[in-house]
Amino acid sequence: MENLVPIGRFSKMTRLSIKALRRYDDLGILVPAIVDPSSSYRYYRPSQANRAEAIRMLRGLDMPLERIREVLDADDAEIVAKLLGEHRQILEERLESHGRMLAFIERLIERKEGVMPYDVQVKEVPEQPVATLRFHTSLGTIGAEVARAFATVGEAVGRAGTPMAGPPMLIMHDVIDEETEGDVEVAFPLAGPFETSGDVRHQAYPTTTVAWTVHRGPYDEVGPAYHTLTGWIQEHGHEIAGPPREVYLTDPQQVPDPADYVTEVQFPIA
Amino acid sequence: MENLVPIGRFSKMTRLSIKALRRYDDLGILVPAIVDPSSSYRYYRPSQANRAEAIRMLRGLDMPLERIREVLDADDAEIVAKLLGEHRQILEERLESHGRMLAFIERLIERKEGVMPYDVQVKEVPEQPVATLRFHTSLGTIGAEVARAFATVGEAVGRAGTPMAGPPMLIMHDVIDEETEGDVEVAFPLAGPFETSGDVRHQAYPTTTVAWTVHRGPYDEVGPAYHTLTGWIQEHGHEIAGPPREVYLTDPQQVPDPADYVTEVQFPIA
DNA sequence: CTTGACTCTCCCCTCGGGGGAGAGGCCAGG
């Protein structure tokens, strides 16, 4: 009538390992019907295999054991549905994140010149009149603020009817990392006259010698280009002579995929 | 000239935690340029930030540290491409597996009657003449062998021109699990005369009382139905009086999605 | 009674770090 089975046979019935069954017992998720007090042998009722099978399924979904207990101990079907829904959310996010990883590694493989293919060169940048907007920002907001600044400067230049002499730039006046803030400056090279209007000022960048390299890919991944440049400058006995600049050779409005962005990074050197 | 940075500043430069940097040092993946022998302070060269950034990227792809070391220490671009390709393979598999999990949980949520909604009933199955093929198999090969047996029996019945009286069945004469093998029997109910031909024999199943339930979903997930039935039989004071049967109410040829398969599971009881 | 198969608890291992303790080092100001 009782017909209890020891752990080994129960393990075969349920295709759960003995180790796993013992762990579920410890955690109170699947407690044997009877534990012999003298031998500590665990004995299960065959009907418990049902719950065990449910655990196996939910583990197959990578659900944490604590969450599984909540699901199995919920008496309300609505609670079960809610928990399953939450887990689906988690699975969806992981799926998406893995999709992004896959896309990223595809890019890494495609431009197969190694992981970090930065080619550093030196050139002289001639004097250049620009329309600039300088402002203070932090790492969290820099993306949105730069975009807004580009719009502001673009509009001012457009209103003045001044033609542009090249792609727009960003000058990093301070090192901006997780907790430090600092100034950045948006600059549009000009091919004609321009009057300072409001915050958008007319200025002339002097002739400068720069060490430069080109970064291809989304803007988030520009970090290594900076490190390559600073490392190169040191190793070649130069000195950094001013704030670095980024020149945006692609227009995000016209290039839909961030993977195809091209950015030139320059460090003035002496 | 040397311009070494201690771990805290290097951590900010690379956005890698101090703990992580120390670990990479221990594993020899990113060793500081100089370690002060008296204080054990780690000092990094700024140019090492490049390698650090590469580690950060590859970790972002969930690549194991050992593999990252192989990638970074490979001098051959082909080796790098091979390692990245292997990792892409892994990512693809995980993506697929997560996709399957997501599909599974969708099904679980949709049939929202709880995780294990088996409804057990008792009925009497009338005497039934059948064409059967019995054979010995193991868990690994049962799927393919049953499919072949279905084809064999179906062909024999078709050749004899005997009409069928219902959906095909499978009788599990032995418990077949991971390491035990055993007999199963494929049976087609007949609505007309049939002569034993080769291994496909004519037989009559006697009237039987069965406890039964219906499993909806892929065949792999039929386990809980069995456990529910055996548990139910014990708890209701019956005894198992013969090998269990499965009746395939859906034809896999006509139902494309295994999630829609319907299988009736029966246990003869006394 | 013996033998062989089961089962018990306990401990260490995974992987990539996070958290914190307690001790020592670095640097600037007084």
Add this chain to the structure above:
DNA sequence: CCTGGCCTCTCCCCCGAGGGGAGAGTCAAG
């Protein structure tokens, strides 16, 4: 020179979900 406030060091424990194995006790059949 000393002190205070950071910075950094090593060492240890923790996460999840078990796997592997040691050493000892138990069960059931012959």
